[in-house]
Amino acid sequence: xxxxxxxxxxxxxxxxxxxxxxxxxxxxxxxxxxxxxxxxxxxxxxxxxxxxxxxxxxxxxxxxxxxxxxxxxxxxxxxxxxxxxxxxxxxxxxxxxxxxxxxxxxxxxxxxxxxxxxxxxxxxxxxxxxxxxxxxxxxxxxxxxxxxxxxxxxxxxxxxxxxxxxxxxxxxxxxxxxxxxxxxxxxxxxxx
Amino acid sequence: xxxxxxxxxxxxxxxxxxxxxxxxxxxxxxxxxxxxxxxxxxxxxxxxxxxxxxxxxxxxxxxxxxxxxxxxxxxxxxxxxxxxxxxxxxxxxxxxxxxxxxxxxxxxxxxxxxxxxxxxxxxxxxxxxxxxxxxxxxxxxxxxxxxxxxxxxxxxxxxxxxxxxxxxxxxxxxxxxxxxxxxxxxxxxxxxxxxxxxxxxxxxxxxxxxxxxxxxxxxxxxxxxxxxxxxxxxxxxxxxxxxxxxxxxxxxxxxxxxxxxxxxxxxxxxxxxxxxxxxxxxxxxxxxxxxxxxxxxxxxxxxxxxxxxxxxxxxxxxxxxxxxxxxxxxxxxxxxxxxxxxxxxxxxxxxxxxxxxxxxxxxxxxxxxxxxxxxxxxxxxxxxxxxxxxxxxxxxxxxxxxxxxxxxxxxxxxxxxxxxxxxxxxxxxxxxxxxxxxxxxxxxxxxxxxxxxxxxxx
Numbered sequence: 001x002x003x004x005x006x007x008x009x010x011x012x013x014x015x016x017x018x019x020x021x022x023x024x025x026x027x028x029x030x031x032x033x034x035x036x037x038x039x040x041x042x043x044x045x046x047x048x049x050x051x052x053x054x055x056x057x058x059x060x061x062x063x064x065x066x067x068x069x070x071x072x073x074x075x076x077x078x079x080x081x082x083x084x085x086x087x088x089x090x091x092x093x094x095x096x097x098x099x100x101x102x103x104x105x106x107x108x109x110x111x112x113x114x115x116x117x118x119x120x121x122x123x124x125x126x127x128x129x130x131x132x133x134x135x136x137x138x139x140x141x142x143x144x145x146x147x148x149x150x151x152x153x154x155x156x157x158x159x160x161x162x163x164x165x166x167x168x169x170x171x172x173x174x175x176x177x178x179x180x181x182x183x184x185x186x187x188x189x190x191x192x
Numbered sequence: 193x194x195x196x197x198x199x200x201x202x203x204x205x206x207x208x209x210x211x212x213x214x215x216x217x218x219x220x221x222x223x224x225x226x227x228x229x230x231x232x233x234x235x236x237x238x239x240x241x242x243x244x245x246x247x248x249x250x251x252x253x254x255x256x257x258x259x260x261x262x263x264x265x266x267x268x269x270x271x272x273x274x275x276x277x278x279x280x281x282x283x284x285x286x287x288x289x290x291x292x293x294x295x296x297x298x299x300x301x302x303x304x305x306x307x308x309x310x311x312x313x314x315x316x317x318x319x320x321x322x323x324x325x326x327x328x329x330x331x332x333x334x335x336x337x338x339x340x341x342x343x344x345x346x347x348x349x350x351x352x353x354x355x356x357x358x359x360x361x362x363x364x365x366x367x368x369x370x371x372x373x374x375x376x377x378x379x380x381x382x383x384x385x386x387x388x389x390x391x392x393x394x395x396x397x398x399x400x401x402x403x404x405x406x407x408x409x410x411x412x413x414x415x416x417x418x419x420x421x422x423x424x425x426x427x428x429x430x431x432x433x434x435x436x437x438x439x440x441x442x443x444x445x446x447x448x449x450x451x452x453x454x455x456x457x458x459x460x461x462x463x464x465x466x467x468x469x470x471x472x473x474x475x476x477x478x479x480x481x482x483x484x485x486x487x488x489x490x491x492x493x494x495x496x497x498x499x500x501x502x503x504x505x506x507x508x509x510x511x512x513x514x515x516x517x518x519x520x521x522x523x524x525x526x527x528x529x530x531x532x533x534x535x536x537x538x539x540x541x542x543x544x545x546x547x548x549x550x551x552x553x554x555x556x557x558x559x560x561x562x563x564x565x566x567x568x569x570x571x572x573x574x575x576x577x578x579x580x581x582x583x584x585x586x587x588x589x590x591x592x593x594x595x596x597x598x599x600x601x602x603x604x605x606x607x608x609x610x611x612x613x614x615x616x617x618x619x620x621x622x623x624x625x626x627x628x629x630x631x632x633x634x635x636x637x638x639x640x641x642x643x644x645x646x647x648x649x650x
Contacts, residue, residue: 003343007285010339011278014308017335018277018315022270025319052317076367112324142322176320189320190266 028175029189032167033107036180038089039164052144055164059083059092059109060141063120064132069094073113073134080108080172081136088183089163095134099172110172111136140166140174145187199227242299243347250306269318273311280304288343302347305336309355326362329355330380337383346393349384353396356380357403364410373411381407392453401461408434408465425478425493426500429545432469433507436538438462440514447521460585463574467593474564474597476604479548480556492553501549508542530576537573541566567597575637584638591634595626 038058059081064071073079073095080099083090084106093106100108113134120131143164165178165185179187206220215223264272281304288297309332315321316328333355340348360377381404388397408431442459445451472478481493496504515538522531544562551559571594578586602622 003288004285006342007281010304010342011281013338014277014304014335015274017331018274018308018311021312021315021321022319025321137322139323140320143320144317 024173025175028169028173029167029177032169032173032175032177034177035083035085035090035107035109035166035168036088037164037166039162052142055141055143057138057141057164058089060136060138062092062095062134062136064095064134067092067094069096069100073097073116075113075115077113079111079113079134079136081111082106082108083168107168108172109138109166109168109174111138138174140164140176143176143179143187199224202227242295243302246299246303246306250303250310266318269314273314277304277307277311280307284343298345298347301339301343301345302351305332305339305348305351308332308335308339324367326359326367329359329362333359333380337380337387341387344387344391346391346396349387349393349396350399353384353399353403356384357399357406360403360407360410374407375411377407389450389454394457397454397457401458405435405461405465425473425481426496426504426549428469428472428478429548430500430503430507432466432473433504433511433545435462435466435469437507437510437514439466440511440518444514444518444521447518456583456585463586464589467589470563470567470570471593471597471600474560474567475600476557476560479553479560479563481553493556495552496549504545504549508545511538512542528580530573530580533573534577537566537570540569564597564601568594571597579637579641582641582644584641587637587641588634591630595630598626 040056062081064073069082077097080096081092082094082096082100082103084093085091090107094100096108099110102108114137115135117133117135118130119128120133121128160181161183163180163183164176165180166174167177168174175189177189178185203224206215206223209215210217210220280300284297284300284304286297287293287300309329312328312332333352336348336352336355339345340352356377359380360374363374363377381400384396384400387393388400439459439462442455442457442462445458446455479493515535519527519531519535544559544566548559571590574586574590578584578590599622
């Protein structure tokens, strides 16, 4: 095999790997069901990649005894959280190890258990309560913004609420579709 | 050896070879012309500048686009990412074809591998992907490795190994959630070996061995394997046996024609790591378990638990199997005496380690004395082996560890026995005199090795 052909194969394989990354997200963006989640943007950082906002969703921390489904999880487990629309935002209904059966007006979102707390600390010196919570990462906790705009989202003006419109595909994979401030689109992700 | 030195040596030797009939009369000039035409090998400075240039250029591209990212439409971003990747590889092809700029070509291949990784990160940014981030590094490493296989590039392989090392470190530091070692790294690591073997990539071999030793610290040190099973002393014993196995593997390599090139490198990494572990085992504090506050143990260590015992037996069996294999490979002619003494030493170490499994911290002092005796015997053996095989590295290593251990024993034995001022005065004199004697002896031996090499002794 000559050198030119071998380099072409390297290019083809590496390009294919990158296209798979792009294709998976494009698939989710183009076929997914929109879901609006309440969020509190925290801790924007300026890395050499630019600014990004770290997103902390209401469903990032789940109180397990308030939800239906499976009880026992370990760090690193894959978790499916079934969501149901409640007024403006979607809320967690149950948690599962495997994708739950499809139910109308509900959708399962896939995540990974980051850590488990056996106790909850209410703060202000109050003693710890035996409430089991699990912290879940969904892979949509970062949102990159143009340089210098991270702080605007981090510190909304009084009365402003920030929420995220995700899309969830049939496999539970997610992608960020839009950032909403007071329900109005501030940043929108287009296909291309 | 540089080409000029090689030429000079060849010019000196060739008349003698011709006189002995090893080289045809008149062929000397042809051989010398041929060697001279090969040039000076790899011009390291040019290579270093090319690589540095590629690294700087790659970093510049990433930071430029990152800073201006928000203003560029998504489709254009993707076109830039893919275009830069294709351009780098296209330029590499141009430089490599007809071998007109091989060093630049290799540097451009490395640039391609760097851009592949940059593209992974920037696509993750374009699509706000925030998943299990070591996977991105793994993908990067695999991409560089596939490239290295296809275009037989050492710089790409070195990049793949460095990224594999980064991958396992990230997995262990951030995601070692279930208390087991990061075993998948071994699969990736094994994939580096055929390329190193086929193309004799020495820089890649060095990095691969460093990465493996680094990984082994994590793998051995992981809590889950040895959780609540007594003392970490046994863990250090297993470290020692595993590294000794690497050293023996290097000795075995020397007996195979196709592997002999790698023998010394593998031996050196193995013996260095083994000596560090053995040095730890000579400590009375570790043997008695009196470093409890630091190691999270009780004041006196307990006897070995079942996991430690099984692991020690497996490691001992591995060492014994390699030693026997080596004996089998070298048993044909008169076997050098140092090999027999090496086997005796391994046997004595094995017996002591086995006995130590059943001895608690109460016997720690005696066990430490036994380990010290074996350690110093081991240094003498290493010195002998180094002289026998003309390996200056082994001789130097033996002297360094000999001196270090002697000094350590002086400190932990006489710190409490002598008045402080006497302690420092005697210690200072010992250092000056001992350092002088050891250095003089070391120079004599290594100079002897150098002289034998010049004479072309076997």
